[in-house]
Amino acid sequence: MGAVRFARPTAKYDDVLVFYRDVLGLPVLAQWRGHHGYDGVVIGLPDTSVHMELLQHGDPPLIPERHPENQLVLYLRGPEAVAVAARRLAEHGHSPVPAANPYWPERGAVLFEDPDGWLVVLAPWVFGEQSPPAG
Structure with a gap:
């Protein structure tokens, strides 16, 4: 592929x-x-x-109903990278949101909603290169 x-x-x-x-x-x-x-x-x-x-x-566009497990996970290179991205989001008026699945916050990830309300997870490790932090 x-x-x-x-x-x-x-x-x-x-x-x-x-x-x-x-x-x-x-x-x-x-x-x-x-x-x-x-x-x-x-x-x-x-x-x-x-x-x-x-x-x-379309007008208006038809959008499927959101679900807490519809997520875009961005695996960043460490907690510092997550902090930088989270700070940048906060500077633009976005606040962290709670996770339905405790897996993410237990491992240091922070969740935000994009403007459509879909979840973006900022995870502090690179999947496949590093093990997730202990939860």
Whole structure:
């Protein structure tokens, strides 16, 4: 397999783009407006091997109901990296939210909601490279 992309709809395209691109600092790999009625952006997670496509279509866009286990987990390189990202989110008006699953906070992860209300987990270890902190 060369790459993986997942896509999800958004009702707040501009706000979600700012959240992932400007606040979290993830790269935009592609972006379009009005392509057959779709606005979209492809965000690198963190590069071209894994990416997230965010789409807005329709008026109003139809968004699936959110669920506490629908999460984007960003594995960062240590607690300091989580603190930097969390501070940056706080500076832009985002507050941490409680986790439904205690696994994450027990291991030092911090959760935030993106502008659509979907959860972003900032985890302080890199999955597959390091063991998670003891919980």
